[in-house]
Amino acid sequence: MSPARTVASTLITVAPTGAESAKAEVPALPTTPEELVETAVACEQAGAALIHIHVRDRAHQPTLDPVLLKEAVDGVREATDLVVQLSTGGAVTDPLDQRLTVLDADPDSCSLTCGTTNFGDGVFLNPWGFMVELYRQAQEREVVPEFEIFELGHVHALRRLLDECGLPFGGKVHVDFVMGVPGAMPGTPEVLLAGVAMLPAEVTSWSATGIGRAHLPVLATALSAGGHLRVGMEDNLMYAKGQPVSHNRELVARAAEIATLLQRPPMSTTEARAALAVKDRRAR
Template sequence: MSTARTAASTLITVAPTGAETAKVDVPALPTTPEELVETAVACERAGAALIHIHVRGRDHQPTLDPVLLKEAVDGVREATDLVVQLSTGGAITDPLEQRLTVLDADPDSCSLTCGTTNFGDGVFLNPWGFMVDLYRLAQEREVVPEFELFELGHVHALRRLIDECGLPHGGKVHVDFVTGVPGSMPGTAQALLAGVAMLPPEVTSWSATGIGRAHLPIAAASLAAGGHLRVGMEDNLMFAKGQPVGHNSELVARAAQLATLLQRPPMSTAEARAALAIKDRRTR
């Protein structure tokens, strides 16, 4: 079992865009560089300390274009003090070799999914060799990975990664349980707590997100069990029954209110950087 202790405050991550939802279907989805920066500023103000970014092209489609990735990182970094995390998953159709180039954009953090998983009607491919290559590249670049766990088997893969590759840059191990994806781990408290019970002792912090209707139950379970929160329109497009999310900051503000009610108020960006051992890449 992980030795990670209940934190006095809560790391709130916002995942504002993702790669699955079409802009034409959800106009409020931030897909342009300007919308991304505006979203980052508003979400930092609402209580987020970390932003998980999927980049879209001028056509609003998911892209791993290196110029646009760097533009996103630099834009958010200049406008906020948020920890800037890039997704290395991209869209599930992106080739593995191209996904490794995400770190060229010099983010503070990157996602590292700990195994292949069913993803709706598709398959999110993360073979062992790719995981090791990404982990070692992150260590070399001094980028802190967030280990994304979609399945209980991914917890075992994390154990194997640490055994083979050692600790990440800075020595902290932060994981995020992504629950409720069709075909993967269900968005239930029982499944989440089973995963938490399996975490290696090297894990220093963990968060969780629930897709769609699992959003609030997983947030409540995570906070109650000492975990942190990920929210955002990548994972959930409805604020309440019959009420679409109008802006990512609405989800962040609700998460911050929930965390504060449970006497674990939102972490500041400085606290998040210390908790995750983030290398300071800011120049201002």
């Protein structure tokens, strides 16, 4: 089992927007720069230490526009002490070469999905050559990757990446299990525990998120098994049956409350930066 079993606190990541939900259908989704910064501030206060950002354009559509990516990173960094992580997945239709440009926005961290997977009606492409190029660029630019696992086979790909490319900048290896995506691995305790048991010895921490109805079972299992949490409207639009999420802070606050009850209180941003070994890019 992962050495993360011994941790006393919980890293809470908030993924506030994603690339799938439409603003017209989910008005509470933070899609403008102002809404993103307001969300970041509120979620930091509620217990989040890391924010996973997908950017939208002025028409609320997913974008990898470099100006908007940099605006998002700078805005959140100026307003909070959160670890700022950019998605390199974008939307499933974004071309691979454009996804490689995300690091130009100088985030603290980036997602690195460890393989191709079915994603609803689409396919989320992450071929081996792309993964290696993204990893090497992250090493060169001193950006800490978060290795995203959508399928149990992706754990094997992570092993291969570490063997071929070595450790990330800072030497820490953080993994996030994304569970319950239609077409990918289910969001059940049994599958999560199987994935954790497969993790390479180099892994220093792991988190998990459950899509939709898998949200709370995955959250409870992750906390019980020594893992960390990702919550947010990218993954879950319902707080409870018949009760839509009105703000990402609700999901962060509930995660923080449950973690505290289980004597795994939320990490501070300072603790998170140390745990992930991120480079300090904040202005002094």
